[in-house]
Amino acid sequence: MRAIEGRAFAAGMPVAALMEKVAGLITRRVQALYPLSTHQKVGVLVGPGHNGGDALVVARELHLQGYEVVIYRPFSRLKELTQQHAQYAESLGIALVNEIEALQSCDWLIDGLFGFGLERSLSASIAEAVNQINQWSVPVVSIDLPSGLHTDTGAALGTAIRATQTLCLGLWKLGLLQDNALEYVGTAELIDFGLPLADIEAVLADSPCIHRVTPQSAIANLPLPRSATTHKYKMGHLLAICGSHRYTGGAILTALGARASGVGMLSVAVPESIKPLLSAQLPEALIIGCPENSSGAIAQLPESVELSSYNAIACGPGLTMDASTVVERVIASDRPLVLDADGLNVLAQAGTIPTLTQRQAPTILTPHFGEFKRLFPEIAAGMTNRVIAVREAAQQTGAVVLLKGARVAIANPDGTVWINPASTPALARGGSGDVLTGLIGGLLAQDMLQSAPIEAAVQTGVWWHAEAGMLAAQERTELGVDAFTLTQYLMPALRSHLQ
Ligand SMILES: NC(=O)C1=CN([C@@H]2O[C@H](COP(=O)(O)OP(=O)(O)OC[C@H]3O[C@@H](n4cnc5c(N)ncnc54)[C@H](O)[C@@H]3O)[C@@H](O)[C@H]2O)[C@H](O)CC1
Numbered sequence: 001m002r003a004i005e006g007r008a009f010a011a012g013m014p015v016a017a018l019m020e021k022v023a024g025l026i027t028r029r030v031q032a033l034y035p036l037s038t039h040q041k042v043g044v045l046v047g048p049g050h051n052g053g054d055a056l057v058v059a060r061e062l063h064l065q066g067y068e069v070v071i072y073r074p075f076s077r078l079k080e081l082t083q084q085h086a087q088y089a090e091s092l093g094i095a096l097v098n099e100i101e102a103l104q105s106c107d108w109l110i111d112g113l114f115g116f117g118l119e120r121s122l123s124a125s126i127a128e129a130v131n132q133i134n135q136w137s138v139p140v141v142s143i144d145l146p147s148g149l150h151t152d153t154g155a156a157l158g159t160a161i162r163a164t165q166t167l168c169l170g171l172w173k174l175g176l177l178q179d180n181a182l183e184y185v186g187t188a189e190l191i192d193f194g195l196p197l198a199d200i201e202a203v204l205a206d207s208p209c210i211h212r213v214t215p216q217s218a219i220a221n222l223p224l225p226r227s228a229t230t231h232k233y234k235m236g237h238l239l240a241i242c243g244s245h246r247y248t249g250g251a252i253l254t255a256l257g258a259r260a261s262g263v264g265m266l267s268v269a270v271p272e273s274i275k276p277l278l279s280a281q282l283p284e285a286l287i288i289g290c291p292e293n294s295s296g297a298i299a300q301l302p303e304s305v306e307l308s309s310y311n312a313i314a315c316g317p318g319l320t321m322d323a324s325t326v327v328e329r330v331i332a333s334d335r336p337l338v339l340d341a342d343g344l345n346v347l348a349q350a351g352t353i354p355t356l357t358q359r360q361a362p363t364i365l366t367p368h369f370g371e372f373k374r375l376f377p378e379i380a381a382g383m384t385n386r387v388i389a390v391r392e393a394a395q396q397t398g399a400v401v402l403l404k405g406a407r408v409a410i411a412n413p414d415g416t417v418w419i420n421p422a423s424t425p426a427l428a429r430g431g432s433g434d435v436l437t438g439l440i441g442g443l444l445a446q447d448m449l450q451s452a453p454i455e456a457a458v459q460t461g462v463w464w465h466a467e468a469g470m471l472a473a474q475e476r477t478e479l480g481v482d483a484f485t486l487t488q489y490l491m492p493a494l495r496s497h498l499q
């Protein structure tokens with residue numbers, strides 16, 4: 001962002017004009033959020049840089065419209081432009097207070113302490129003020145990002161404002177999309193102030209892109225509409241390899257996730273002894289009973305199974321490590337593959353990078369952080385930024401890597417990263433990952449027939465899964481989204497977007 005705005009300034013755009021333009025847009029938005037009639041008294045936190053400058057311009061405009069504005073500006077040295085706005089605000093008679101307590105009686109607050117220029121931890125006195133504000137129940141709108149958050153990693157440097165809304169300026173700051181930042185950001189919105197595309201492209205051209213998954217991008221990747229003359233074999237055939245005597249449910253959930261994807265044919269390989277349970281739940285699927293070993297894990301696939309007849313394979317949920325022979329066989333195959341759970345643990349044991357660099361077909365890995373650490377111990381050891389870490393993992397293995405967390409990040413081997421910006425903690429529950437594996441597998445099997453890029457299935461699966469979780473949580477509370485229920489919400493969630 002600094003480089004992009006630097007190009008605009010170098011080309012003649014006055015800094016003050018850009019600040020005025022941006023702050024005007026912020027003012028309009030906060031007035032809509034906090035109307036004068038109900039939220040007359042506003043406290044404005046002003047930092048030393050241009051984030052503080054933005055805040056002062058907003059303070060001035062709100063004052064001129066009749067709001068009762070109180071400024072808290074705990075820095076003696078301000079950047080020049082910020083200093084000028086501070087002086088003008090004073091000349092208008094806007095109240096200035098030295099004690100943070102004076103803001104507690106405000107109806108709402110604007111946070112302009114720091115934006116993307118924060119480079120070190122907050123000093124003790126500022127941290128103290130921020131902690132106090134966080135204990136009040138006064139709503140806070142943060143300009144650009146909650147003060148105290150690092151703009152890239154989203155980590156709180158010491159402490160940070162817990163915002164009600166964050167109005168991010170121009171382009172999404174990566175930090176706002178990181179798990180670290182979630183408890184601080186509140187509702188995030190982008191204030192688009194018309195950065196010239198040429199400047200954005202010139203600065204970002206050489207760095208791999210980071211995208212947000214949007215409903216539009218996710219829906220565009222769905223295998224819809226179906227061709228009027230299609231038939232089941234044209235809609236993909238997925239082989240799910242999952243479950244054990246111990247973990248029957250994992251197999252059922254994976255298969256139900258796959259079913260929801262609309263895949264043309266679904267085959268599910270499970271240990272022979274649990275076949276009747278799967279058949280009862282999934283009358284439409286072809287359940288393959290496999291020879292099992294003494295622990296009740298799949299020992300091997302039946303000889304009749306011809307891997308080359310499937311468009312994709314999803315492998316891992318509920319297998320246990322005792323099924324390592326079958327996982328190794330699948331990894332060695334030439335089929336597009338989604339690996340999860342024990343599939344990942346077997347891969348880690350075999351050596352992630354040497355094993356995957358030998359694969360010819362596409363691979364999708366879906367680790368949570370614990371599995372990620374086992375797969376990529378070196379990357380995980382030095383990790384401060386999930387997005388960079390997942391990108392490295394994809395680049396080193398040639399696989400698409402989906403790192404689970406509060407916000408899923410998906411990296412392609414070319415360095416592109418996709419982040420799904422909306423989800424729900426209701427999904428933090430055993431089995432919800434199994435549903436995701438099946439769903440992605442089913443989408444992948446369909447995509448393979450349409451020659452869609454493999455990451456399309458991953459993005460769409462992640463988005464759809466989160467949407468189902470959010471819809472279920474809305475109707476049933478965050479406690480009501482067990483993994484089976486989640487599978488029941490996949491269709492309603494999609495329908496609500498397609499209408
Ligand atoms: N293109 C845009 O997005 C625009 C952004 N604007 C706003 O400008 C800020 C970024 O401004 P900048 O002055 O670079 O940084 P900050 O306001 O975040 O403050 C940095 C300021 O503070 C000093 N500093 C850094 N860390 C600390 C610390 N821990 N304690 C004390 N002081 C610290 C540092 O030396 C700087 O002086 C952006 O976020 C937007 O809000 C423009 O107004 C419009 C275009």
Ligand SMILES: [K+]
Nearest residue numbers: 114143145147
């Ligand atoms: K801020």
